[in-house]
Amino acid sequence: MGYFRLALRNLAHRPLRTALTVTGIGLAVAVAVSLIGFNLGYRQSIHTSIDKLGFQVMLMAKGCPYEAATMMLKGGTGLLYLPTSTFDEVKMDPELAAITPIFVGLAQKEGGGLRDDEGGAFVVLSGIDQASFLTMKPWLTFAEGPGREGGRWFAPEAANEVVMGFEVAEYEQRKVGDTFYVTVTPQGQTEPQTHEMKVVGILDRTGTQDDGTVFLPLSTARRLFNRPDELTIVGVKLKEFSGVRLREFEKRWAKLPEVQVVSLQQVKTTLVSLVETAQTMIAAVAVVAIIVAVIGVINTILMSVVERTGEIGIMKAIGATRGDIFQIIWLETLAICLGGGLLGCVGALLGARAVEAALRLLIDVGAHGSIVAITPGILLGALGGAAALGVFAGLYPAWRAASLRPIEAIREGE
Amino acid sequence: MTSQQSSPADSRDPATTGPAHRSDVLEAALPPAVSGATLSSAVAAGGVPASTGGSGAGFPHGGPTVDRSPVIIARGLVRHYHRGSETVRALDGVDLDVRSGEMVAILGPSGSGKTTLINLLSCLDAPDAGTLTVAGRPVTGLGEEALTAVRRGRIGFVFQKFHLLPALTVAENVELPQLFLEQPIDRAHTLEVLRAVDLENRATHLPRELSGGQMQRVAVARALITRPAILIADEPTGNLDRANGEALFALFRRLIAQEGLAVVVTTHNHHLAEQADRIITLEDGRIVREERGCGVGERVTEGG
Numbered sequence A: 001m002g003y004f005r006l007a008l009r010n011l012a013h014r015p016l017r018t019a020l021t022v023t024g025i026g027l028a029v030a031v032a033v034s035l036i037g038f039n040l041g042y043r044q045s046i047h048t049s050i051d052k053l054g055f056q057v058m059l060m061a062k063g064c065p066y067e068a069a070t071m072m073l074k075g076g077t078g079l080l081y082l083p084t085s086t087f088d089e090v091k092m093d094p095e096l097a098a099i100t101p102i103f104v105g106l107a108q109k110e111g112g113g114l115r116d117d118e119g120g121a122f123v124v125l126s127g128i129d130q131a132s133f134l135t136m137k138p139w140l141t142f143a144e145g146p147g148r149e150g151g152r153w154f155a156p157e158a159a160n161e162v163v164m165g166f167e168v169a170e171y172e173q174r175k176v177g178d179t180f181y182v183t184v185t186p187q188g189q190t191e192p193q194t195h196e197m198k199v200v201g202i203l204d205r206t207g208t209q210d211d212g213t214v215f216l217p218l219s220t221a222r223r224l225f226n227r228p229d230e231l232t233i234v235g236v237k238l239k240e241f242s243g244v245r246l247r248e249f250e251k252r253w254a255k256l257p258e259v260q261v262v263s264l265q266q267v268k269t270t271l272v273s274l275v276e277t278a279q280t281m282i283a284a285v286a287v288v289a290i291i292v293a294v295i296g297v298i299n300t301i302l303m304s305v306v307e308r309t310g311e312i313g314i315m316k317a318i319g320a321t322r323g324d325i326f327q328i329i330w331l332e333t334l335a336i337c338l339g340g341g342l343l344g345c346v347g348a349l350l351g352a353r354a355v356e357a358a359l360r361l362l363i364d365v366g367a368h369g370s371i372v373a374i375t376p377g378i379l380l381g382a383l384g385g386a387a388a389l390g391v392f393a394g395l396y397p398a399w400r401a402a403s404l405r406p407i408e409a410i411r412e413g414e
Numbered sequence B: 001m002t003s004q005q006s007s008p009a010d011s012r013d014p015a016t017t018g019p020a021h022r023s024d025v026l027e028a029a030l031p032p033a034v035s036g037a038t039l040s041s042a043v044a045a046g047g048v049p050a051s052t053g054g055s056g057a058g059f060p061h062g063g064p065t066v067d068r069s070p071v072i073i074a075r076g077l078v079r080h081y082h083r084g085s086e087t088v089r090a091l092d093g094v095d096l097d098v099r100s101g102e103m104v105a106i107l108g109p110s111g112s113g114k115t116t117l118i119n120l121l122s123c124l125d126a127p128d129a130g131t132l133t134v135a136g137r138p139v140t141g142l143g144e145e146a147l148t149a150v151r152r153g154r155i156g157f158v159f160q161k162f163h164l165l166p167a168l169t170v171a172e173n174v175e176l177p178q179l180f181l182e183q184p185i186d187r188a189h190t191l192e193v194l195r196a197v198d199l200e201n202r203a204t205h206l207p208r209e210l211s212g213g214q215m216q217r218v219a220v221a222r223a224l225i226t227r228p229a230i231l232i233a234d235e236p237t238g239n240l241d242r243a244n245g246e247a248l249f250a251l252f253r254r255l256i257a258q259e260g261l262a263v264v265v266t267t268h269n270h271h272l273a274e275q276a277d278r279i280i281t282l283e284d285g286r287i288v289r290e291e292r293g294c295g296v297g298e299r300v301t302e303g304g
């Protein structure tokens, strides 16, 4: 029988007290694990959401409406344009992960204006630089199924090819290979011109504005609108997306007179920071829970040391050194904390689903995927943390026990 | 060095024995299952532990009377306790020799310094003045850890309270000193020792399932497991009834006879003290009387 077994036997001898102490640690660990898991999972899903939007930041002309699509669908004509030079300048920013130029224009629907009440008489045209646009939105794929076979991107300079988003294709009832008439009024003219385009691909549903957009090559779009050197949006993806980085980026580029920096993610960012605030508070609660649990452990072990004063004295009398006693008491504390850690991990795993369900119910998390992500790393960390707490919590009681002088311990024990 | 000087009681004639009938009564008090040879043979089979080396501390196998040199030599032991400005002269100059194979009983009124003396003799405490040699090792001026090193394996303890670990079985309690000494644990040996205290069939019981007398015998077995040269018992019968007290002293006598142990025991009971070879009476920290006991053991020693 080694000291560890001896320690376990001592603990098993006081089952209720041991169980209560272990449960206390277990609860604290479970709370901590769940919170860390929630933190990780939520961040992951927020980041997934952010990534899904492709670019996190847009540069637009000052005064241009933020929610461009909405404004346009309502027939708004407030679109403003940036010179291409802005794009060339911003391209040099060191924090950039990717950048893409976009030219947005409105086309009248076929039969112009007749279907106004059905969601607008306009179609959003997006002139894109295919290569950089796809770098940002690599998930864009072509829909399958009858009438959609053989979807592909247009040739980069194609003058009469378009790719349609899923919804606009449904709405306009287009198949791959169909003709789509684009009616636009070029700059400097009053009469609209109609161009015959060919639908070369229909995109899969993404759940974003892209579903309602008709894509065509950037150069073609500029030519149609007669704005050869202008852009509507410069889409930017930062290397590292955080509030701080974003503000830094804004500061750098807001100095350009005509430019406003708009974060598509302002809402999400707000959400993240809100969650962070809540997490700080909950983390504080977790820390308090852990401190309380540790104090509980120290108290329990100290109490059992005092109770066993006589026993400890006799152990020293019959040959136990300070080190022996220290080890035994210390191992008892460690065992309690490790047991609590294990219990907490199991509890957190079991509770994760419930917690997740509750969270989804209580707050609109606006996130994809699992919110509580309890990884093996977190569990190992929790066990390690519990062991560290045990090591720490055991020091004082073990030292107290080891320092008992045998004669006094035996006297007191009598 | 005056270590070889004998105290007056030491010079008693070994032939002087206690009344035969008396020892018969005590033998009768022993459980019949106790086989006198078992512990001895087990010890002999296990060899002499190195820890019992030193002047006169070895186990005298095959007969306890061979080596009668002192295993404890105390000269002028002083131990004062300080309580604020007041000094309690708990021990005030005590000379004492204890030899292998003898039982020394310490009598005295409460507060006379019995426990204080026994704590010094058993290296649980260090004297303020005087010299002390235990199992051939001078222990004067040693620190706590060094005292532990001297104690370990050489001195067995029995206290008024049994202080068994409630979480451990009888056998595990008995083996505890071996755990601390990092000796290999041999359950067969444990059972031998338990048989010597007639508790072989209780090895797997928990202490709470035993009577007081049985618990004290477990404590004795625990004290004996490392084959110490010295057994120290501070009021071991304090929590026992008369019959159990007598049985315990009889057990001590038998162990002395078989193992050549030196036993130092304190008691308030004159009747029990009578069974020692020597009876020392303490008063106010001084030895006021040394008497020869009934020397019950001598009869056994002489092979009677």
Ligand SMILES: Nc1ncnc2c1ncn2[C@@H]1O[C@H](COP(=O)(O)OP(=O)(O)OP(=O)(O)O)[C@@H](O)[C@H]1O
Residues within 6 Å of the ligand: B081, B082, B083, B088, B089, B090, B108, B109, B110, B111, B112, B113, B114, B115, B116, B117
């Ligand atoms: N740790 C201590 N601190 C102060 N005084 C002490 C201490 N231990 C013992 N004493 C005092 O020393 C004296 C001797 O005490 P000791 O315990 O040796 O007596 P004793 O003969 O064993 O008594 P009893 O028969 O009641 O056990 C007493 O006056 C006691 O009050």
Ligand SMILES: [Mg+2]
Residues within 6 Å of the ligand: B114, B115, B116, B234
């Ligand atoms: Mg006493």
